[in-house]
């Protein structure tokens with residue numbers, strides 16, 4: 450099939466809106482020009498709004514999200530520091546492995562894949578740490594491998610309830626700018642996000658939004674972790690003037706300007722509501738096909754990605770291959786232990802109802818070709834009914 454467009458339903462990189470792509474198509478420019486701060490200072494300011502970070506600051510690093518995981522750790526912790534983490538999917542697991550490699554003393558709670566941050570286990574461990582040896586508590590807000598969203602506010606509540614001073618680290622790579630995230634209100638000290646998901650840009654830029662407390666930890670506690678490229682001090686000295694300590698990706702900045710404008714024009718609350726509606730339609734569609742999500746229950750459902758278990762006897766990798774080769778549609782694969790058992794529909798970024806109906810239609814046709822005994826059309830029909838009802842309600846509510 451060579452005609453028409455290729456359909457991208459992976460949970461990042463997401464579709465880059467034409468408006469953003471056009472904004473990035475500009476000639477190279479002098480990154481030290483006197484007018485560069487006119488662009489960059491506004492980006493720093495508006496990123497704070499996107500993170501709902503009133504008092505801290507946001508760093509922009511020319512790396513993918515993984516680099517910014519590292520930046521968060523290196524700038525605030527020392528080798529041997531005790532940290533509390535949880536592994537409930539590929540990405541939360543990779544952050545655990547990174548923390549170990551960087552020399553942290555990691556207590557990693559193992560959680561069944563399909564659930565998220567274990568508040569009860571975290572509470573037990575925090576309550577037992579009367580000496581406040583734990584310096585950092587880590588949470589992956591949205592586990593992209595399993596389609597599970599965790600309760601960050603709940604982690605803040607338990608830290609506060611025990612008067613525990615640990616820094617709160619959050620991976621928001623597949624949540625921030627798509628689903629509700631409140632850095633100040635939830636007392637998040639270091640929040641990591643990437644350009645290629647909710648921010649609707651290509652991969653290659655990432656953001657680290659930090660609280661005053663994280664900045665103070667960087668300054669006063671003199672973290673001993675070796676750092677150079679990602680060092681806060683070097684960034685701050687230049688960023689305050691609107692510049693960078695190395696050659697920044699200026700095209701990205703033009704794209705980011707437009708993606709932030711688009712998010713604010715729609716309104717962040719409306720962006721979150723749209724993601725919820727689109728995700729709920731996909732979930733209804735999956736249920737309509739008689740298939741199950743990896744997420745263990747509604748309290749874990751992710752509004753940015755659904756991980757779907759294929760029926761017994763069907764190879765999820767074959768579904769992916771067929772979708773791509775026969776129907777020019779990309780879905781996300783099952784990662785690590787979910788490989789071959791799961792495919793994922795990314796429903797985040799620049800997306801609408803009909804695109805989600807298209808994703809379900811492509812899933813149905815590929816599943817049928819791969820031998821799944823489903824009723825073609827049942828998923829689309831269920832999502833169709835939900836979208837019509839949800840949009841009618843939205844019109845009525847004015």
Ligand code: PLP
Pocket residue numbers: 461513514515516540589591592593594620621622623643652
């Ligand atoms: N964290 C989460 C939740 C992710 O989904 C990803 C990538 O998909 C990462 C971290 C790693 O980010 P990157 O691939 O931008 O390095």
